[in-house]
Amino acid sequence: MPTYHIEMMEGRTVEQKRKLVEEITRVSVEVLGGSPEYVDIVITDIKRENWATGGKLWLERE
Template sequence: MPTYHVEMLEGRTVEQKKKLAEAITRVSVEILGGAPDAVDIIISDIKRENWATGGKLWSEPRT
């Protein structure tokens, strides 16, 4: 079964991450089959100073 790597800006709660993991697992089993225990999800929280979009760090003020 699959292993998912989820990278997102830090700040989500443990409850939000739990719900995300449950949803990804549920959809994976519905579409791909297999057992929920075979779905791995790795969540990485990235500091805003380590993520840039459009050449601008997310730690910088947005306009």
């Protein structure tokens, strides 16, 4: 509370995730207040065969 769910294309490194959750938490506390310990973040890695934009899977777009 607040809770963030982040959907991103698979392939990001743990280092990128580590940095991202640190920054998102900092920004969240700055803007919304509260303690960092109340900020929960869940990341979902999406496979290219499971994300589509404009009617085409990303597997086929690139």
